[in-house]
Amino acid sequence: xxxxxxxxxxxxxxxxxxxxxxxxxxxxxxxxxxxxxxxxxxxxxxxxxxxxxxxxxxxxxxxxxxxxxxxxxxxxxxxxxxxxxxxxxxxxxxxxxxxxxxxxxxxxxxxxxxxxxxxxxxxxxxxxxxxxxxxxxxxxxxxxxxxxxxxxxxxxxxxxxxxxxxxxxxxxxxxxxxxxxxxxxxxxxxxxxxxxxxxxxxxxxxxxxxxxxxxxxxxxxxxxxxxxxxxxxxxxxxxxxxxxxxxxxxxxxxxxxxxxxxxxxxxxxxxxxxxxxxxxxxxxxxxxxxxxxxxxxxxxxxxxxxxxxxxxxxxxxxxxxxxxxxxxxxxxxxxxxxxxxxxxxxxxxxxxxxxxxxxxxxxxxxxxxxxxxxxxxxxxxxxxxxxxxxxxxxxxxxxxxxxxxxxxxxxxxxxxxxxxxxxxxxxxxxxxxxxxxxxxxxxxxxxxxxxxxxxxxxxxxxxxxxxxxxxxxxxxxxxxxxxxxxxxxxxxxxxxxxxxxxxxxxxxxxxxxxxxxxxxxxxxxxxxxxxxxxxxxxxxxxxxxxxxxxxxxxxxxxxxxxxxxxxxxxxxxxxxxxxxxxxxxxxxxxxxxxxxxxxxxxxxxxxxxxxxxxxxxxxxxxxxxxxxxxxxxxxxxxxxxxxxxxxxxxxxxxxxxxxxxxxxxxxxxxxxxxxxxxxxxxxxxxxxxxxxxxxxxxxxxxxxxxxxxxxxxxxxxxxxxxxxxxxxxxxxxxxxxxxxxxxxxxxxxxxxxxxxxxxxxxxxxxxxxxxxxxxxxxxxxxxxxxxxxxxxxxxxxxxxxxxxxxxxxxxxxxxxxxxxxxxxxxxxxxxxxxxxxxxxxxxxxxxxxxxxxxxxx
DNA sequence: GTGCATCATCCAC
DNA sequence: CTCGGACAAATTCGG
DNA sequence: CCGAATTTGTCCGAGGTGGATGATGCAC
Numbered sequence: 014x015x016x017x018x019x020x021x022x023x024x025x026x027x028x029x030x031x032x033x034x035x036x037x038x039x040x041x042x043x044x045x046x047x048x049x050x051x052x053x054x055x056x057x058x059x060x061x062x063x064x065x066x067x068x069x070x071x072x073x074x075x076x077x078x079x080x081x082x083x084x085x086x087x088x089x090x091x092x093x094x095x096x097x098x099x100x101x102x103x104x105x106x107x108x109x110x111x112x113x114x115x116x117x118x119x120x121x122x123x124x125x126x127x128x129x130x131x132x133x134x135x136x137x138x139x140x141x142x143x144x145x146x147x148x149x150x151x152x153x154x155x156x157x158x159x160x161x162x163x164x165x166x167x168x169x170x171x172x173x174x175x176x177x178x179x180x181x182x183x184x185x186x187x188x189x190x191x192x193x194x195x196x197x198x199x200x201x202x203x204x205x206x207x208x209x210x211x212x213x214x215x216x217x218x219x220x221x222x223x224x225x226x227x228x229x230x231x232x233x234x235x236x237x238x239x240x241x242x243x244x245x246x247x248x249x250x251x252x253x254x255x256x257x258x259x260x261x262x263x264x265x266x267x268x269x270x271x272x273x274x275x276x277x278x279x280x281x282x283x284x285x286x287x288x289x290x291x292x293x294x295x296x297x298x299x300x301x302x303x304x305x306x307x308x309x310x311x312x313x314x315x316x317x318x319x320x321x322x323x324x325x326x327x328x329x330x331x332x333x334x335x336x337x338x339x340x341x342x343x344x345x346x347x348x349x350x351x352x353x354x355x356x357x358x359x360x361x362x363x364x365x366x367x368x369x370x371x372x373x374x375x376x377x378x379x380x381x382x383x384x385x386x387x388x389x390x391x392x393x394x395x396x397x398x399x400x401x402x403x404x405x406x407x408x409x410x411x412x413x414x415x416x417x418x419x420x421x422x423x424x425x426x427x428x429x430x431x432x433x434x435x436x437x438x439x440x441x442x443x444x445x446x447x448x449x450x451x452x453x454x455x456x457x458x459x460x461x462x463x464x465x466x467x468x469x470x471x472x473x474x475x476x477x478x479x480x481x482x483x484x485x486x487x488x489x490x491x492x493x494x495x496x497x498x499x500x501x502x503x504x505x506x507x508x509x510x511x512x513x514x515x516x517x518x519x520x521x522x523x524x525x526x527x528x529x530x531x532x533x534x535x536x537x538x539x540x541x542x543x544x545x546x547x548x549x550x551x552x553x554x555x556x557x558x559x560x561x562x563x564x565x566x567x568x569x570x571x572x573x574x575x576x577x578x579x580x581x582x583x584x585x586x587x588x589x590x591x592x593x594x595x596x597x598x599x600x601x602x603x604x605x606x607x608x609x610x611x612x613x614x615x616x617x618x619x620x621x622x623x624x625x626x627x628x629x630x631x632x633x634x635x636x637x638x639x640x641x642x643x644x645x646x647x648x649x650x651x652x653x654x655x656x657x658x659x660x661x662x663x664x665x666x667x668x669x670x671x672x673x674x675x676x677x678x679x680x681x682x683x684x685x686x687x688x689x690x691x692x693x694x695x696x697x698x699x700x701x702x703x704x705x706x707x708x709x710x711x712x713x714x715x716x717x718x719x720x721x722x723x724x725x726x727x728x729x730x731x732x733x734x735x736x737x738x739x740x741x742x743x744x745x746x747x748x749x750x751x752x753x754x755x756x757x758x759x760x761x762x763x764x765x766x767x768x769x770x771x772x773x774x775x776x777x778x779x780x781x782x783x784x785x786x787x788x789x790x791x792x793x794x795x796x797x798x799x800x801x802x803x804x805x806x807x808x809x810x811x812x813x814x815x816x817x818x819x820x821x822x823x824x825x826x827x828x829x830x831x832x833x834x835x836x837x838x839x840x841x842x843x844x845x846x847x848x849x850x851x852x853x854x855x856x857x858x859x860x861x862x863x864x865x866x867x868x869x870x
Numbered sequence: 871g872t873g874c875a876t877c878a879t880c881c882a883c
Numbered sequence: 884c885t886c887g888g889a890c891a892a893a894t895t896c897g898g
Numbered sequence: 899c900c901g902a903a904t905t906t907g908t909c910c911g912a913g914g915t916g917g918a919t920g921a922t923g924c925a926c
Binding site: 754 | 906907908909910911912913914915916917918919920921922
Binding site: 222223224225227228268269270271724751752753754755756801825826827828829 | 885886887888889891
């Protein structure tokens with residue numbers, strides 16, 4: 014064996030130091046270097062090798078940025094070592110770490126406080142003056158108020174870039190910004206070969222302007238469009254499904270965003286002008302839904318049933334359909350091809366939008382014995398009733414798959430709805446120069462409204478009923494209807510965080526590894542709980558629903574809080590890993606039968622006593638949060654957070670959080686509003702595995718692949734990966750992988766791997782029965798892959814027998830880092846290393862849970 | 871028919 | 884959940 | 899000061915592991 018040196022370059026710049034440590038850790042074991050980076054170690058107290066790793070990890074965390082810098086910081090294990098103590102020292106200095114429960118005062122006085130505030134607004138280089146300068150309220154009032162209340166209005170008059178759009182410049186006012194120390198920073202940074210620099214002031218993004226050249230061009234077209242003319246049906250008559258299919262085809266033909274929305278807008282206008290009753294079913298079809306998410310109604314259709322249906326309509330056998338679909342990457346084209354021959358048979362009446370939608374709803378209701386046959390029959394009927402042109406049958410298939418794949422999804426739909434409604438019902442105006450901003454405003458309003466009340470059942474009628482600017486009055490946030498969750502944007506290091514939040518006051522929270530839970534309490538005390546995707550989870554968490562009333566402060570009448578539900582071990586008083594939470598029953602759970610207990614970590618308050626808090630700054634929402642509930646260990650606690658601007662300290666807090674079993678941190682701007690459904694820069698997530706050169710990586714061998722679908726047609730869409738067990742001379746699968754590739758690389762790899770195709774798997778491959786790749790490869794190619802975590806796998810075989818007697822180990826969130834031309838397959842990561850990493854993770858989880866910060870002193 | 875294994879779908883991350 | 888690509892808007896750069 | 903070049907924000911669609919649930923299929 015003796016995979017010698019191999020990686021001289023391994024981890025080249027970023028991981029040099031780490032490498033040494035690993036090697037040390039594995040006591041010089043031959044291929045030690047293939048494990049690039051084990052987890053950040055457990056508590057430092059456990060000295061030894063673990064400690065060493067932790068230290069280096071810490072060091073690189075903190076710098077994170079320029080690769081070279083990291084490298085030098087970590088290059089020698091020594092240096093890294095002495096970095097550690099100071100970290101510990103710093104820990105408490107001058108900042109507050111609040112662990113749960115504590116009181117509101119504490120919170121209140123820390124946060125907004127004058128001093129930090131001005132510190133942040135003052136030096137403001139407000140580099141994005143244009144940014145929040147906001148547009149005339151036009152139709153978009155709600156965001157408006159929100160934006161301005163979040164920040165001191167700091168508009169900068171000059172620079173109304175949106176030349177022609179007067180509306181966009183209206184509101185501007187004085188400019189508060191001063192010159193450019195930002196520039197200096199930038200230069201300094203870029204001198205250090207930093208990729209790009211900085212910028213970005215705080216919250217309240219675009220929305221204000223958002224009208225560019227292409228939007229203006231579009232407005233001109235819209236001003237001229239005659240809605241009714243495209244209709245081939247009589248006013249009031251059901252709109253033929255073919256009309257929708259044609260629209261899809263047109264949209265599919267372009268990738269230009271404005272063009273897509275224009276096509277959609279025109280089509281929707283036509284429907285509004287002729288048969289407005291069909292707008293709702295149209296919207297549902299476009300939204301790939303049959304009911305609002307929280308209604309819990311699903312189609313229950315997958316490729317398997319679709320293939321059966323296609324088979325029964327075309328007479329082809331299922332297997333051939335399946336194979337062709339795998340190769341062509343598109344089931345829908347098969348249905349279309351068949352249609353090309355047949356067209357409408359006999360006296361079948363053609364599909365209409367409403368008939369298709371009605372059938373979808375019927376399908377969703379079917380359950381029980383023979384339900385699949387029943388569904389198949391309905392689908393077959395839809396297919397036979399599809400016309401010949403326009404790819405109708407294909408779109409039926411795609412709609413049922415829930416993947417239209419034409420470059421239009423929910424956000425695009427909302428824009429189309431907004432524009433169409435505005436133009437058909439209230440535009441009035443021909444002055445195109447003001448039209449563009451008004452359309453933009455309408456779109457923003459509709460998006461906002463929908464994110465606060467994601468129900469087309471409410472939105473569409475309201476859209477047809479009155480002016481868009483009145484929407485927020487009729488369709489609004491209320492307990493009992495989930496609001497779309499605000500999401501955090503990934504960042505690649507502490508320094509990036511600091512860049513983005515330069516002159517913003519921010520706070521840092523633990524990122525718990527559980528499940529998002531949006532808890533609603535209405536005026537009657539009724540509790541409902543929603544998932545990140547707005548599914549109703551109340552049936553899964555009756556225990557949470559039951560305990561809520563006891564947690565509420567006396568004067569709380571209604572409330573919506575944003576939380577993370579985390580598995581909880583009541584005996585040990587510690588949190589448990591996500592994998593445990595996922596084993597919890599989901600339906601018809603009764604409080605008495607619960608196997609996996611759960612603790613809620615609350616981190617935001619969105620609604621209190623009849624009032625929406627969305628437009629309030631985080632500081633206020635936090636006050637509301639701690640003021641409205643009382644923490645109880647093991648039941649409900651407030652997410653641990655701290656407020657600090659110090660790089661080192663942030664890095665330290667990140668490590669702390671990981672040691673406490675967290676996924677990392679969420680960094681939040683303190684004066685930002687809650688922006689539903691946005692992946693806002695106001696919330697940044699910081700996970701150790703995002704950092705370059707940090708996190709678990711593996712060197713794996715490619716032994717199989719699957720044909721890609723959709724835009725990956727013609728190349729492999731995913732690959733099967735294995736590690737190498739040199740004792741038994743086996744390649745054991747550890748994961749599939751399908752992300753981290755550029756399109757170009759995908760092509761290259763397809764060609765490269767095709768040279769290693771073999772007819773049958775090698776006898777020395779070990780894989781899961783239900784994970785048989787479509788193509789096998791001889792073990793030749795080695796890649797470096799990164800993951801967030803390791804898990805015991807029911808399918809994969811890596812390190813089988815080492816941790817679990819039969820099961821192997823797999824990885825969470827695998828992605829390609831790079832190909833490793835310099836490594837041979839026998840230098841891949843070994844089972845021992847995988848097992849070691851897994852064990853370390855478990856060990857860590859044993860000491861985690863509670864106070865992670867009581868270790869020093 | 872009942873019980874058990876497997877497949878398909880959905881949903882969390 | 885992670886990632887990359889395409890667009891459009893916003894911002895910076897260069898003449 | 900204006901147009902070109904570059905950066906940022908948004909949206910979309912490829913793809914991952916794993917567990918519960920419900921339907922189906924097979925053995926008895």
